[in-house]
Amino acid sequence: MRIGIMGGTFDPIHLGHLIAAESVRTSCELDEVWFMPTFVPPHKSNAPKATPEERLEMVRLAVEDNPFFHPFDYELRKGGVSYSIETMTELRVKYPDHEFYYIIGGDMVQFLPKWVRIEEMVQFVQFIGLNRPGYTVDLSELPPLIAKAVTMTEMPSFHISSTYIRERCLEGLSIRYCVPKAVEAYIRERKLYES
16 A cells, blocks of 8 residues: 655644645555654654644544545654654554655755655655645755655645644634634634633
8 A cells, every 4th residue: 555644743733734635645646644643743842732632633533534544643652752764664564565655845855864864764765745836846956865765746725834723723713714624623622722
């Protein structure tokens, strides 16, 4: 099976994540996309506002009606700082018959050379970079070994972010049509991001 891994804080997951994942799934002919919330992302200084359990539940609610999407809690169960090489090595051992494709934003592609043990990771993982409108990635600027492991694909224009959603919640504004209905209800019920 060809599996896309979409990692992120998902604080909260929103329609932009889902649109990007569906676009990649179809354009890159993936069988499934697994949404993997990070416990502590190594590249972000601020801790997530929602708990790991809340973020995982929002992912579960967001993907429950798509048979090709699945929540994947490996990094939450593991705890601590999550490095992609450790996760992908574990997945490779656990699912030897699967091909894994790590989905990242186009803006993150240029930082791949700084990822922990990236030279090892590109030996067994392909990256799918999401080209965002107005942002171009020049793969020739990457070391050849890394550039060879990256496929760029177009992402539909959808300007929304988890930060935007948290700010709207804090101000008491509507987040309807920013997140799936079930996620909106969960955020309201738990009063997430209101303080």
